[in-house]
Amino acid sequence: MRRITGWNHPRDDTPLTAGNAWVLDGGLVPLPDCRASVSTETASASDQADQRRATWMAAAQGGDRRAYERVLADSVALIRAVARRQGVATDALDDVVQETLLTVHRVRHTYDPARSYDAWLSAIAGRRAIDALRSHGRRDRRELHDEFALDRHPDREDASADAERRQQARRLREAIAQLPPGQREAVEQLGLREQSLAEAAAQTGRNTGALKVNLHRALKALRGRLHGDD
Amino acid sequence: MAEPRSNDSLIAALGAELVPVRRLPPPWLRMLGWLAVVAAFAVLLFAHYGDEPMLRRWAGAPDLAWAALGAVLTAVTAGWSAFTLAVPGRSRAWVWLPLPPALLWIGASGLGCLRTWLAPDTSIATLHQSADCLVFIVSFSIPLSALMVWLLRRACPLRPLLTALLVGLASAAASASLLEICHAFDAAATDLLTHALAVGIVIVANAAMGGRLLSKA
Numbered sequence: 001m002r003r004i005t006g007w008n009h010p011r012d013d014t015p016l017t018a019g020n021a022w023v024l025d026g027g028l029v030p031l032p033d034c035r036a037s038v039s040t041e042t043a044s045a046s047d048q049a050d051q052r053r054a055t056w057m058a059a060a061q062g063g064d065r066r067a068y069e070r071v072l073a074d075s076v077a078l079i080r081a082v083a084r085r086q087g088v089a090t091d092a093l094d095d096v097v098q099e100t101l102l103t104v105h106r107v108r109h110t111y112d113p114a115r116s117y118d119a120w121l122s123a124i125a126g127r128r129a130i131d132a133l134r135s136h137g138r139r140d141r142r143e144l145h146d147e148f149a150l151d152r153h154p155d156r157e158d159a160s161a162d163a164e165r166r167q168q169a170r171r172l173r174e175a176i177a178q179l180p181p182g183q184r185e186a187v188e189q190l191g192l193r194e195q196s197l198a199e200a201a202a203q204t205g206r207n208t209g210a211l212k213v214n215l216h217r218a219l220k221a222l223r224g225r226l227h228g229d230d
Numbered sequence: 231m232a233e234p235r236s237n238d239s240l241i242a243a244l245g246a247e248l249v250p251v252r253r254l255p256p257p258w259l260r261m262l263g264w265l266a267v268v269a270a271f272a273v274l275l276f277a278h279y280g281d282e283p284m285l286r287r288w289a290g291a292p293d294l295a296w297a298a299l300g301a302v303l304t305a306v307t308a309g310w311s312a313f314t315l316a317v318p319g320r321s322r323a324w325v326w327l328p329l330p331p332a333l334l335w336i337g338a339s340g341l342g343c344l345r346t347w348l349a350p351d352t353s354i355a356t357l358h359q360s361a362d363c364l365v366f367i368v369s370f371s372i373p374l375s376a377l378m379v380w381l382l383r384r385a386c387p388l389r390p391l392l393t394a395l396l397v398g399l400a401s402a403a404a405s406a407s408l409l410e411i412c413h414a415f416d417a418a419a420t421d422l423l424t425h426a427l428a429v430g431i432v433i434v435a436n437a438a439m440g441g442r443l444l445s446k447a
Contacts, residue, residue, distance in 0.1 A: 111318075209240070
């Protein structure tokens with residue numbers, strides 16, 4: 001990840017709320033009780049982190065790209081924690097992270113900098129985690145969980161299975177054809193021709209990040225078309 | 231595909247797409263915007279009917295005034311809850327806010343039924359008049375719901391079904407409040423039933439339709 005040094009206060013026109021926590025923190029530190037002091041310090045440290053992310057997101061709403069990338073990178077751990085708490089499997093965590101980041105991107109205007117960023121993000125992450133659990137549930141029900149099924153599968157049904165496969169392939173081709181041009185291009189280059197990101201970027205003249213976003217959105221759209229997911 | 235790298239490249243790509251956004255106004259302000267449209271309808275109805283028939287009915291049956299107050303408060307609180315719940319991170323407990331006014335609205339309307347037996351002289355709505363009520367409530371609710379759904383789509387309702395229920399309740403209560411201005415007769419059992427039916431239609435239609443309408447937002 002690109003490290004950002006020399007972070008400046010965002011040139012944002014909204015009042016920032018970070019100062020309040022620091023004043024509060026300063027007042028709490030000289031408490032005589034050690035344990036109380038440690039726990040309040042932990043609480044205020046997470047408060048401060050929340051305030052910091054709130055400040056970055058406020059700047060991002062104004063179009064500050066560095067603040068935006070910083071707050072998104074900072075959000076990944078929190079999203080994973082929320083998803084894990086909801087019971088999302090480890091191998092599916094990054095799907096939830098990416099879905100959440102895409103949602104954050106789409107609805108970033110709904111964040112109110114006067115309120116907790118963490119609460120806002122957790123609500124979105126929690127929702128995407130539930131979506132992931134649901135779609136996994138659906139997929140699991142559809143898939144066949146019998147390791148001997150393939151062996152026992154009678155050969156005489158090959159013809160109809162073949163026809164079904166052809167039909168599925170046709171449906172997939174149709175669904176791909178209906179995608180917006182950018183997404184279709186990403187699927188064709190990365191998914192069907194199995195090119196690397198760099199090769200596809202060189203061929204299409206798009207940067208690798210844009211290709212990734214397009215592929216991600218395309219796969220989501222295809223899942224929705226073929227499986228009836230939302 | 232190394233996942234941490236893929237998260238980073240997604241973040242970089244989203245950063246590259248970043249443009250400044252106009253922040254969503256607070257829920258209360260958005261609710262006031264919606265209520266302003268309801269108020270505009272009220273002004274039109276008052277201009278046409280005047281306030282005299284409404285006040286005369288209320289003087290004769292004070293429970294009708296309570297029912298009207300309950301309906302107005304239900305519209306306000308349900309609207310506020312809907313706009314608040316459409317912002318991620320707000321407490322779901324706000325969904326209960328419209329409950330007390332809704333109970334007042336339904337309870338006070340229910341008293342009208344009792345009066346039918348206690349004071350049989352009051353003019354009771356015929357089935358034909360009740361059908362008019364139904365048409366009135368539904369035809370006002372549709373534009374009010376549509377407006378609210380349109381406003382909510384700019385936000386991010388993470389619980390589309392719950393939000394749609396609140397939209398239905400708010401618009402049904404708002405149109406029942408408006409009906410109060412030009413209601414030509416007293417509440418009766420058939421009348422209350424019509425109200426309940428109309429409110430139910432609006433809520434179910436909103437939940438069925440808005441649930442899907444809102445989830446894409």
